[in-house]
Each structure stands twice: as C-alpha cells, then as structure tokens.
Amino acid sequence: MVTGATGGIGEAVARRLAARGATVVLVGRSDARLDRARRRILAAVPHAELRTERADLSLLSEVRELAARLGEQPPPDVVVSNAAVIAPPDDVTSEGLQRTLATNYLAPYVLLRSLVGPIGGRRARFVVVGASPTVLARFPVDVHDPAAAPGGRRPAPGLKAFTCYARSKNMNTMLVHALADRLKGSRITVNGAHPGIIKGTGIGEDSLGALKSLSPLLNPFFPGPDVGADTPAWLATSPETEHVTGRFYVKRRQATTAPHTTDPARCDTLWIRTAELTGLPPSL
Template sequence: MVTGATNGIGEAIARRLAAAGMTVVLVGRSDERLDRTRARIAAAVPDADLLLERADLSLLAEVRELAKRLGREPLPDVVISNAAVIAEVREVTSEGIPRFLATNHLAPYLLLRSLVRPIGRRAARFVVVGADPGGLARVPVDLDDLGSRTGRGLGPLPSFRPFVAYGRTKNMNAMFGYALARRLAGTRITVNGVHPGIIKDTGLGKGTARGTLRVFSTLLGSSPGTPGPDAGADTPVWLATTPDVEGISGSFFVKRRQVSTAPHTTDVARCDRLWDESARLVGLAPAL
C-alpha cells in the first residue's frame, strides 16, 4: 500500500512495486486522479495488479475508515507512508487541525497504529518517507506547539514558513518511526524511515508556494541536475522489498544506507512525548 500514490515519488514507488509483481493499493484523495494514475501505471506495466482507495488523509475520519478497509483480508505486507503537503500554516481542516500537521504526521500515525492489531503476528514492513536529516537538524519539533500556531521558530519570512513547518513534520515522521519501532520490538513488523533525496516534480507545494518558497521551488524544478521521482522511489522500494534489511527496524536510510538523524529526533523522552500528544489528537490511548 502506498499513500500519496497519484503523482511524483508515490506514483513511481507504486509503479516499481507493481513491476516487481506485487499487488499495489494506491491511496489518493481523488477518484479522477486515482483512475489516471492507474492508467499510467498499467501502460508502463501491462500486467500490473492495482487496487484503488480514495481517502483524504488530511481528515482523520477518512483515515480511520481507510484503516478499517485495509485491516481486512488480504492484509498489507508493505505499507509506504509517502503522502505529504506543504500548506499555509494557518490552513485548518474541517476537523480544526492544521492541514500540514494532519496530512504529514497525524495521518501516518493513526493509519500505521491502526494496522498493527489486524496484522498481528504476521510479517510486514512499514516505510515512512521523511526528508533530509541533515537539513532537518536545524528545525526541531516544537513539542509545545505541534501545529505551529504561535509561529514560534518559523523564521522572519512569511512566505517560507510553510516550508519550515513542513520540515518539522518530517522530523515528526522520523520520531514516530523510532517510537513505533520500539513498541513493536519482538514482533515481525519492522518500521524504518527514508529520505528519498532532493527530487523535482513532487507537487508538494503546488498551489501554495509563494515569495521566497516559490523562487526556491522554481529553481529546484528547473535545475538540470535535480533527479526526478524515479530516483526518489529507489530507496523506499528497496526498503520494501530487499532481503538485506530483513529484521532491521527503527533505522533511517538515505541512498540505501543507514544514517543517523539529529539528537532531537532520537531522544526517547521527546519521541514519547510526541507519541502521547499525537495519540490525544487522534483520539487513541497512548498504549499501543
């Protein structure tokens, strides 16, 4: 199963998994976009076995329903959490949660936690797509303000604040992965994070980027040296399929190599605090 599968890195991941012979569940928020993606993948992989699941991952109610559907047989062997957005910090969903926080962090938190019980003692791999651990070392999560409502620490340029807030959620992804892996120790479910690389044509900030962020995105997208989504799919697909990482959990990978992330993302007390606050926000008990 791949979230954010209707464009960019997510679509490339889904296509490569289909080419490897896996049945792939594509998760997206638009029936039309899901249909178009299925057609593109089928054109590239004629025997692709694809299933479509529509869910708006910015809405926790839809994430819960998605988890219920996915928690029935056949259960997923691989779950790749890839969906993410760069949105205005003040943009909230109909549930009253900042859209960037709901989509980028709370959705994978709720979805993966909800799949643990149905999967049970089976083997499964959870892969959480994050971002550059080097760059993210400078944007620690504000555990007192997960939604960045105060604007504290987002910097002086209003047009760039959505990108900083996005970076914080990518650190949350790493922290969540470590916390979940610790809680699943002794099971056959592994959890690992991955940075796909600096990739163009991801569509992350489409319709949102302005000012400094728009200039940054334009330069990135037009740079001849910036690789495309297929390059970004390489390490996530490798993590999902290779026997080389059998049994490895609670790690973070860049270019198929284990790397360290910033101390503020690995601190157990900080990770547990994020876990507990996230549980409160999605309406789950802290205990897994």
C-alpha cells in the same frame, strides 16, 4: 499500499512494487487522479495488479475509514507512507488541524497504528518517507505541543510554511523510532527514508512567497521521481532490510538523524501528545 500514489515519488514507488509482482493499493484523494495514475502504471507494467483507495489524508476521519476498510481484507504486508504537502500555516482542515501537520504526520501515525492489529503476527514492513536529516536538524519539534504554530520574528509566509513542513518530517522520523520501539518482538519493521530533493512531486503547489518562486528555478537541476523512489522501494522489498527496524536511510545507506529526533524521552513524549491529539490511547 502506497499513500500519495497519484504522482511523483509515490507513483514511482507503486510502479516499482507492481513490476516486482506485488498487488499494489494506490491511495489518493481524487478518483480522477487515481484512475490516471493507475493507467500510467499499467502502460509501463501491463501485468500490474492494482487497486485504488480514495482518502483525503488531511482528514483523520477518512484515515480511520481507510484503515477500517483495509482491516476488513487481508491487510497490506508493505505500507509506504509517502503522502505529504507544504501548506500555509493558516490552512486548517474542517477538523481544526493545520493541513501540513495532519497530512504529513498525524495521518501516518493513525494509519500505521490502526493497521498493527489487523496485521497481527504476520510479517510486514512500514516505510515512512521523510526528508533531509541535515536540513531538518535545524527544526526541532515542540514535543509538548506538536500542533504549535511557527514563532519567531515575523518570518515570511513561505518560511513559516516550510517550518511547518520540516517539523512534520522530523515528527515522521520520531514516529519511526517510537513505533519501532513499541513493535519490538513483533514481525513488523518500521524504517524511514529520505528520497532526495526531487522535481515533479508537486509538494510545494500550495506554498507561498520565495519558497514557491524558487521551485521552478531549481527543479531542472533535481533528479526525477524514479530516483526518489529508489530507497523507499528498496526498504520495502530488499532481503537486506527484512529484519532491520527503527532506522533511517539515505541512498540506501543508514543515516544519522539529529539527536532531538532520536532521544527516547522526546520520542515518547511526542507519541503520548499525538495520541491525545488524535484521540487514541497512549498504549499501542
């Protein structure tokens, strides 16, 4: 299963997995976009076995419904959590959550946790698509209040939006460590991957100011989604990583992330605060 599979890196990952013979569940928030992505993948991989699941991952109610539907079937043995947005800090969902936080971090937290039970003793791989460890080192998370808005001396709206995004991606990295630690002894692995700075993802469509105006200028110099799909798809399928868990990769190489993303106490605190925020018990 691949979230955010209606374009960009997610679609490219889904296409790679389908080409390897996997039955791939495409997750997106629009039936029309899901259908177009399915058609594009079939044009490239005519034998592809594809299913679609519509869910708006910014709404935790829909994330829970998605997990419940998947739990009623043989659950996926690979989950690539790829869906992400950069939304303005004041963009709040109908559930009262900032959209970037909900989509990028709370959704995979709830979805992956919810799939652990149905997967049970089977072998499975969770791959969480993150961002540049170097850039993210400058954006530590307030683990006691993960929903806190960016502060500072009146930063520009675009910078605030990027700060929300960067923190959510650091939370993804911390989720990898916290969930992998809690799954020790199981047959489920959890790893993170930075796909690179990739053009054509549409991730900054809702961003503001300089962040949005710079994107078209920089895009021609960035590689496309196929390059971004390489490390996540490799983590999902490679025999080399079958038993590896709790690690983060860049260009198929294990990378070190900032100490504030790997500290066990910080990761545990964020896990507990997120459980409270999402209404889940702290214990997995």
